Amino acid sequence: xxxxxxxxxxxxxxxxxxxxxxxxxxxxxxxxxxxxxxxxxxxxxxxxxxxxxxxxxxxxxxxxxxxxxxxxxxxxxxxxxxxxxxxxxxxxxxxxxxxxxxxxxxxxxxxxxxxxxxxxxxxxxxxxxxxxxxxxxxxxxxxxxxxxxxxxxxxxxxxxxxxxxxxxxxxxxxxxxxxxxxxxxxxx
Numbered sequence: 001x002x003x004x005x006x007x008x009x010x011x012x013x014x015x016x017x018x019x020x021x022x023x024x025x026x027x028x029x030x031x032x033x034x035x036x037x038x039x040x041x042x043x044x045x046x047x048x049x050x051x052x053x054x055x056x057x058x059x060x061x062x063x064x065x066x067x068x069x070x071x072x073x074x075x076x077x078x079x080x081x082x083x084x085x086x087x088x089x090x091x092x093x094x095x096x097x098x099x100x101x102x103x104x105x106x107x108x109x110x111x112x113x114x115x116x117x118x119x120x121x122x123x124x125x126x127x128x129x130x131x132x133x134x135x136x137x138x139x140x141x142x143x144x145x146x147x148x149x150x151x152x153x154x155x156x157x158x159x160x161x162x163x164x165x166x167x168x169x170x171x172x173x174x175x176x177x178x179x180x181x182x183x184x185x186x187x188x
Contacts, residue, residue, distance in 0.1 A: 028142040033121025049108035054146040073105035
């Protein structure tokens with residue numbers, strides 16, 4: 001009886017650990033990117049500020065998430081973090097310089113209704129469909145998706161960028177979209 005309780009307890013703990021909010025194998029679509037956004041907010045808080053947010057896909061290990069983030073923009077201190085296989089690791093500390101008379105938060109973005117990973121995930125799907133229909137490529141894979149925030153802090157010039165590869169490698173196709181999701185261009 002004690003052995004079976006121990007086995008049950010170990011099984012439940014293992015299951016809980018393996019089902020944590022891992023984002024390494026989430027699908028590169030709207031639902032998957034929404035899960036990634038939730039994981040980022042769980043890790044850094046709902047009100048975190050970012051200057052960089054990138055999702056890279058590697059066939060072997062899945063999604064690699066990179067962020068440059070702070071909870072206190074006025075401190076001018078930011079941290080660079082990566083998540084690989086569900087584990088967050090801090091890579092470096094960064095000190096910002098901003099022009100006199102400006103606030104650091106003016107050069108950062110937050111994940112909210114205006115800028116979000118749900119939209120980026122939707123644009124990954126749109127980009128894949130466009131690549132399939134226009135170039136006849138089958139099963140293009142996500143290489144990288146990121147939010148390109150302008151260095152001058154003009155939020156209206158924020159872009160979503162999606163880079164796709166053909167199934168067996170080759171030329172990278174890069175799609176750029178405006179903040180509202182309107183297509184800007186495809187480059188390869």
